[in-house]
Amino acid sequence: MMTQTDKSGNQVVLEAKGITKRFPGVLANDRVDFDLRQGEIHVLLGENGAGKSTLMNVLYGLYHSDEGQFFRNGQPISIDNPKDAIAQGIGMVHQHFMLIPVFTVTENIMLGEEEMKNAVLDRKGVAKKVRDLSHQYGLDIDPDALVIDIPVGVQQRVEIVKTLYRHADILILDEPTAVLTPQEVDDLFRIMRGLTTKGVSIVFITHKLKEVLAIADRITVMRAGQVVGTVTPAETDEHQLAAMMVGREVILTVDKPPAEPGEDILQIEDLHVADQRGLEVVKGVSFTVKAGEILGIAGVQGNGQTELVEAITGLRPVKLGRVLLNGQEVSGKPPRPIIEAGMSHIPEDRQRHGLVMSYPVADNLILCTYYIAPFAKGLVMNEPAVEENAYRLVKQFDVRTPSPFVTASKLSGGNQQKVIVARELSRPVKLLVANQPTRGLDVGSIEYIHSQIVAIRDQGAAVLLVSAELDEIMALSDRIAVMYRGEIVEIVQAGSVTKAELGLMMAGSHIH
Amino acid sequence: MELRRFAFIALIIVVMFGTIVAIGSSRTSPGILIVSMLATTIAVATPLTLGALSGLYCERAGVVNIGIEGMMLASAFFGWFAAIYMNTILKMPPLLSLWLGVLAAIVTGGLMGLLHAVLSVTFKVDQIIGGTVINLLAVGISGFFNRQLFFEKGSIFGGQVPHAPGTLPAFHVPILADIPVVGRIFEQQPIAISAILLVFFTHYVLFYTRWGLRTRAVGEHPRAADTVGINVARMRYANVIIGGLMAGLAGAYFTLESVPSFEPGMTNGRGFISLAAMIFGNWSPFGAWSAALVFGAAQALQINLQFFRELIPPQWAFLQQASIVGLVPYLLTMLILTGIIGRTTPPAADGVPYEK
Numbered sequence: 108m109m110t111q112t113d114k115s116g117n118q119v120v121l122e123a124k125g126i127t128k129r130f131p132g133v134l135a136n137d138r139v140d141f142d143l144r145q146g147e148i149h150v151l152l153g154e155n156g157a158g159k160s161t162l163m164n165v166l167y168g169l170y171h172s173d174e175g176q177f178f179r180n181g182q183p184i185s186i187d188n189p190k191d192a193i194a195q196g197i198g199m200v201h202q203h204f205m206l207i208p209v210f211t212v213t214e215n216i217m218l219g220e221e222e223m224k225n226a227v228l229d230r231k232g233v234a235k236k237v238r239d240l241s242h243q244y245g246l247d248i249d250p251d252a253l254v255i256d257i258p259v260g261v262q263q264r265v266e267i268v269k270t271l272y273r274h275a276d277i278l279i280l281d282e283p284t285a286v287l288t289p290q291e292v293d294d295l296f297r298i299m300r301g302l303t304t305k306g307v308s309i310v311f312i313t314h315k316l317k318e319v320l321a322i323a324d325r326i327t328v329m330r331a332g333q334v335v336g337t338v339t340p341a342e343t344d345e346h347q348l349a350a351m352m353v354g355r356e357v358i359l360t361v362d363k364p365p366a367e368p369g370e371d372i373l374q375i376e377d378l379h380v381a382d383q384r385g386l387e388v389v390k391g392v393s394f395t396v397k398a399g400e401i402l403g404i405a406g407v408q409g410n411g412q413t414e415l416v417e418a419i420t421g422l423r424p425v426k427l428g429r430v431l432l433n434g435q436e437v438s439g440k441p442p443r444p445i446i447e448a449g450m451s452h453i454p455e456d457r458q459r460h461g462l463v464m465s466y467p468v469a470d471n472l473i474l475c476t477y478y479i480a481p482f483a484k485g486l487v488m489n490e491p492a493v494e495e496n497a498y499r500l501v502k503q504f505d506v507r508t509p510s511p512f513v514t515a516s517k518l519s520g521g522n523q524q525k526v527i528v529a530r531e532l533s534r535p536v537k538l539l540v541a542n543q544p545t546r547g548l549d550v551g552s553i554e555y556i557h558s559q560i561v562a563i564r565d566q567g568a569a570v571l572l573v574s575a576e577l578d579e580i581m582a583l584s585d586r587i588a589v590m591y592r593g594e595i596v597e598i599v600q601a602g603s604v605t606k607a608e609l610g611l612m613m614a615g616s617h618i619h
Numbered sequence: 620m621e622l623r624r625f626a627f628i629a630l631i632i633v634v635m636f637g638t639i640v641a642i643g644s645s646r647t648s649p650g651i652l653i654v655s656m657l658a659t660t661i662a663v664a665t666p667l668t669l670g671a672l673s674g675l676y677c678e679r680a681g682v683v684n685i686g687i688e689g690m691m692l693a694s695a696f697f698g699w700f701a702a703i704y705m706n707t708i709l710k711m712p713p714l715l716s717l718w719l720g721v722l723a724a725i726v727t728g729g730l731m732g733l734l735h736a737v738l739s740v741t742f743k744v745d746q747i748i749g750g751t752v753i754n755l756l757a758v759g760i761s762g763f764f765n766r767q768l769f770f771e772k773g774s775i776f777g778g779q780v781p782h783a784p785g786t787l788p789a790f791h792v793p794i795l796a797d798i799p800v801v802g803r804i805f806e807q808q809p810i811a812i813s814a815i816l817l818v819f820f821t822h823y824v825l826f827y828t829r830w831g832l833r834t835r836a837v838g839e840h841p842r843a844a845d846t847v848g849i850n851v852a853r854m855r856y857a858n859v860i861i862g863g864l865m866a867g868l869a870g871a872y873f874t875l876e877s878v879p880s881f882e883p884g885m886t887n888g889r890g891f892i893s894l895a896a897m898i899f900g901n902w903s904p905f906g907a908w909s910a911a912l913v914f915g916a917a918q919a920l921q922i923n924l925q926f927f928r929e930l931i932p933p934q935w936a937f938l939q940q941a942s943i944v945g946l947v948p949y950l951l952t953m954l955i956l957t958g959i960i961g962r963t964t965p966p967a968a969d970g971v972p973y974e975k
Contacts, residue, residue, distance in 0.1 A: 169846070169975070190848030205843035207836055208967070218836050219847030221829040228827055269847075 117145040118180070120308050121166075121197075121277055126175035128161055135161040136172070137332040143277065148299060148309045150319045153329035154352055154549040155520065159312045160202070162329075163279050167199045168192045193219075198270020199279040204262050208255035212248055213237055216269045233272075240271050245301050259407070260291040267298070278302065279310045284318055288407050289577065289610030296322050314352070316345045317578070330354055353550045363561045366585040369398035371434075372569035373419070373538050378428035378438075380411070380418040387426065388414045390593040396538070401560070401570040403584030403601070406613055408575045411593035413455060416542045416573055420452045421445045422460075433537060446475050449537030453527055453544045455573075457520070461527040464516040468508055469497035471515050472530050504529035505555065521552030528559055539563055542573040557583060577609055591615040624901065628909045631951065632660075635920045638938075643927045654803050656919050661804070664908075664915030665811040665876075666691065666886075669869035670893025671900065671907035672814075672821050673728075673862040678902060679825060680858035681838035682739050683970040685750030687866050688890025689757030690731040694870025696761035698724025699783070699881045700768060702874075706784040708775065713784035717875055721787070721810070724871035725864050731757070732863015736856045743972035754890075762883045783879035810868060810876045817865070821904040834858050838966035841973040851973045866890070899951075901963045917947045 121143040128136040136158045143149050151159045165172045168186040177184050179195050186192050192199070206215050213234045222229040234250035241248050246264040254262060263283060270278055280299075284292045299309055299322065313319060319326055320340045328335040328351040335351045350356055373396040380389035388411040396402045406412055417423035419430055421442040430438040437445045446452075454460035462471050473482050473493055481492040497511035506525045508518055515523055524544070531539070541560060545553040560583060564570050574580050580587055581601065589596040589612040596612045608618050636656055640649045670687045677684035702720025705711040711719070731753055738749035772778040790812055792805040825831035836844040837854045845851050869889075874881050892914055899913075900906025921944045924931070931938050938944065 167846075188848065189846050193848055199846070201846065205840070205846045207839045207843055209839060210832075210836070214832060215843075218832060218844065219849050221832060223829065226828075228829065228832060 117147065119143065119178075120145050120180055122178040122181075123162070123166065124176050124178065126162060126165060126177075127173050128158075128165055128170060129173050134332050136165065136175075139175070139329070139332070139334055141327060141334065143308050143310060144325075145308055146303045146306055147324040148303060148311055148322055150323040150326045151310055151312045151329065152314065152316075152319055152326055152348060152352060154314055155547050156549065157329040157352070158332040159329055160281055161332075163199065163281060163310065163312060166192065167197060167279065193273050193275070195277075196275050197277045197279065198267075198273060198275030200263065200266040200270065200281065200283060202282040202285065204259075204266055206254045206262055206265060208253070210254060211250070212252050212254060212257070212265050213250040215254055215265060216250075216272050220273055236272065237268060240268050244268075244271065244298070244305065246298060259286045259409075260288075260294065263287070263295065264298070267302075276306060277308050277310070279312070281312045282314070283311070284313065284315060286408060286575075288613045289606060290614060292318070315578075316348050316352075319348065320345065328352055349550065361557045361561060361582045363583075364565065366400040366564070368400040368585070369567065371395050372398050372432065373571060374429075374431040374434075375419070376429040376431070378415070378418060378430065379426040380414045380423060381426050382414055388593050389418065391428070392590075392593075392595050393428075394588055394595060394598060396569040396571050398537075398567050398569050399564060400585040401564050401572055401583055402598075403580040403587045404571065404573045404590055405577060405580045405587055405609055406575070406590035410590050412542070412573045412575075412590055415590070416452075416455070416540055416571075419571070420450065420454075420540055449535060451531035451534060451536045451539045453524075453531055453539070453541040455542040455546075457523050457527055462515040462523060465514055467512045467514055468501065468506065468518070468526055469493055469511040471526055472497050472500050472511075472533075474530060475534065500529040500533055503533075504559075521548045524548060524552060524556060528556060532559060532563055536563055536566075536568045539568050539570045540573075541570065543575065544572070545574075545576070545579060553579075577606055577613075581606065581609070589613055621901070621903075621906070624906065625909060628913055631913050632916045635916045635947075639920060639923045639927070642930050642932075642935075642938075643923065645930065646927070650800055652923075654800055656916070656923060657804050658807070659919035659922060660912055660915040661807060661815075662811050662877075662915075663918045664911040665814045666869040666872045666889050667893050667896050667911035667914050668814040668818060668908050669810075669865050669872070670890050671897040671911055672817055672904065673865035673869065674894050674897040675821060675825075675902060675904060675907060676834075676858045676862040676865065677732075677735075678897070678969050679838045679966055680834045680855045681841060681966060681968040681971065681973070682735070682855055682859050683746040683750065684735060684859070684862055685747060685891070685894060686731065686735055686753030686757075687862075687869075687893050688886055688888065689750075689754035690728050690735075690863055690866035691757075691870040691873070691890050692761050692884070692886045693731055693757040694724040694727040694867040695873040695885060696765060696870075696881055697727040698867075698871045699874035700764070702784055703776075703781055707781045714788070716784045717787050720784075720875050721868070721871045724875070725867040728863040728865070728867020728870060729860050730863070731866070732860040733856075735863065736859040739972065740852050740855045740859070743974075746970050746972075758884065761881075765881060765883060786879050787876045808876045810872045813868065815908075817868075818904045818908045825904065835966070838968055841968055841971075845973075845975070855973075869893070895949075898963055898965075902965060913951065917944060920947075921945050 119142050123139060123141040126136050126139040139162055153159045164170045166177065168188040168191050177186060184195055213230055216237055217233045222233055224232060237250040246268055248261060248264050248268060283295060287295060303309060311322065323340050325337055325339055327337045328348065330352060375392055375394050378389055378392045379387055382388045392415060404412055414423055418425050421440055425438040429436055432445065432448050432450060435448065437448060458464055473496060476482055481489055501508060501511050504525050506529060507522050515526060544556050560570060572583055584601045586598060587601050588598040589609060591613060596615060597617060612618055636653055639656055640652050643652050670691060673687050674684050698720045701723030702716045705719050706713055706716035735749055735753055738744040739746045768774050769776055769780045770778060787808050789806050789808050795805040796802045833849050833854055836849065837851050841851045873885055896910035896914060897907045899910035924938055924944060928939060
């Protein structure tokens with residue numbers, strides 16, 4: 108591995124000076140300066156909404172900056188659309204992959220830069236080039252496979268080859284590890300190192316502190332649209348980076364007393380669930396969650412967790428098996444009786460399933476209780492009670508909103524999530540089902556929501572936590588179940604396994 | 620999956636042809652019956668095939684087009700009007716007038732396509748509403764101009780519908796059309812022949828050219844196309860206009876190839892059946908064509924049953940009600956849409972305006 112001192116003399120291949128980008132009501136980038144040196148991995152670190160992706164989308168021509176200038180090898184350049192960026196040798200792997208599922212790998216790679224032979228797309232010729240590129244850079248992909256059939260980690264390699272096919276020597280990776288298992292992350296880092304030795308310079312966008320120190324040559328931290336500073340891994344640590352990101356000291360670990368498990372609250376027996384296409388995606392899952400404990404379900408997204416949670420909460424039919432809440436069978440029942448039996452649910456997609464975005468915060472806070480006293484008075488709503496409830500919960504759960512009567516869509520992601528948490532935890536809770544409760548939130552909100560989950564556990568509720576963030580699972584859970592392809596691989600005591608072991612289990616291998 | 624679909628379609632066509640052979644063979648030889656059925660099937664399927672191709676270009680690029688019906692109707696009228704105008708007022712020879720009429724119909728379709736593109740791509744109007752607007756507009760303008768131009772006193776034709784220059788003459792496909800008996804199939808009018816050629820051409824364009832790859836990309840995942848430098852709006856505009864051109868040619872079939880006259884509302888739902896054929900054929904040119912042939916065969920069966928009315932055995936008396944046979948394609952469409960014969964999958968971004 109190259110060291111920082113080798114690099115300091117290296118040429119600056121790309122420079123951004125004074126980039127400013129305004130969205131209605133938001134200053135997303137405020138006079139941002141950034142530079143990238145030949146062959147380095149430059150991490151762009153910041154919370155969600157700090158302006159990292161905006162900066163890179165401006166650089167890639169997807170947005171237009173209001174002020175500022177880019178320089179390529181010292182020459183001023185203007186980038187109006189992705190075509191210009193591609194022509195400048197800039198390639199971007201987006202957080203949400205830009206691949207067409209029903210196209211083959213080859214078709215996806217050639218799209219926009221197609222090659223023709225005898226008036227017909229030269230699929231064979233391009234497939235050969237793809238094979239050559241994948242050998243050259245150690246990115247194993249099958250050019251003839253359909254993207255829909257290949258795992259996410261491989262799709263990411265396709266995205267990288269796509270940029271190399273366009274002769275990119277500057278690669279922007281936007282949150283590339285969000286969808287990967289720890290082993291896949293290691294693979295990606297190996298690939299990135301390989302690319303830099305072949306002269307590619309990489310911008311790596313992330314909000315995960317641990318990764319940063321493992322891979323970065325330099326780190327630029329952004330906060331609220333501004334650059335806070337640029338440091339090297341040697342001169343910093345996780346705590347300092349976290350403080351730079353958030354602007355204050357942050358507690359990185361969750362403080363929680365040992366669990367005191369009581370009786371069984373949630374019992375799942377041989378549960379089978381199908382997805383909307385009718386394919387069985389939960390295949391015979393059994394586990395129990397006791398009062399006063401947190402059971403974390405780890406696993407890469409798309410291994411049946413969503414359907415499992417939907418079946419437990421009554422949103423999806425159960426094909427086979429039983430769900431018992433407090434000893435009573437609830438499988439096959441609609442959500443309302445399950446909620447009335449003491450279940451609270453923080454859904455995976457807060458905007459689609461957690462809130463009615465066009466309703467005011469006050470109404471969102473009574474979505475589960477609007478039909479009973481004190482909120483219902485005969486056929487009409489008891490507005491004073493709704494208002495009183497809203498003011499009280501907004502204060503108690505620290506929801507930052509101009510008033511309880513603005514629509515939920517006006518709130519930031521973190522505050523939207525707090526509205527859901529307020530609604531779900533302000534009722535008597537026997538079971539909390541929390542699916543990806545902190546996805547996409549800033550560190551401050553994550554801290555708050557974690558503390559609330561631990562608090563409800565300590566009050567004697569059973570908690571089922573589903574998360575694709577291994578750090579979150581390890582920080583909160585008392586026991587951990589790993590899900591892979593619709594089955595529970597193993598259930599282990601938290602603290603008895605390492606992150607690497609969990610990573611292997613997430614890929615389907617048994618440890619014990 | 621696709622094989623199953625085509626096998627199912629072939630089976631239905633065989634059953635329909637078999638019915639006519641079983642009933643009519645006592646009077647006419649089966650060979651002649653089958654050939655005549657085939658010829659009718661291909662002719663009747665022409666506007667459906669073109670209509671389905673119209674839908675295909677639009678929807679593969681991500682724009683739902685339920686305005687095919689209206690595009691056809693308006694084109695049928697303006698094509699017809701142009702042909703008569705050239706022939707009667709400008710004194711052009713009938714054949715040239717007819718061809719200029721076809722051109723006018725295609726241009727009309729293209730303009731209707733442009734309107735749909737403006738509504739759905741630029742103004743991001745709900746595409747179902749946009750298509751409905753086009754259908755209503757077509758009924759209005761074709762009816763209005765029909766009355767104003769042909770039936771009002773003092774109009775250019777003096778309040779009397781002039782003699783139409785006839786219909787496009789059949790084209791004799793060299794060699795193939797000279798084969799005895801079977802040759803009849805290869806004597807088709809030009810729009811019918813071009814519809815078949817366009818099926819092959821569209822298949823080539825969609826799956827073997829740069830244009831097709833980009834069109835499908837824009838219909839599946841416009842943002843992905845955008846990030847590799849493809850102009851989503853421009854691709855959608857172009858494909859919706861091409862779709863309009865196809866619907867325009869379909870419109871020309873009604874007044875310049877099938878019959879030499881125009882009646883208000885004469886497309887009579889064929890645009891919607893085209894849409895059904897496109898879905899039935901799972902958004903592929905050959906699928907759409909074979910589905911159009913099923914609809915065509917049902918209509919050929921209906922026509923032939925009337926010839927052989929008195930030969931229908933008493934236990935099949937229900938077949939005397941021609942409208943029952945006419946129901947078959949609609950029932951089949953519903954059956955197909957339930958997914959029994961393999962699921963149909965529309966382009967992922969079909970009907971979704973692209974927001975940057």
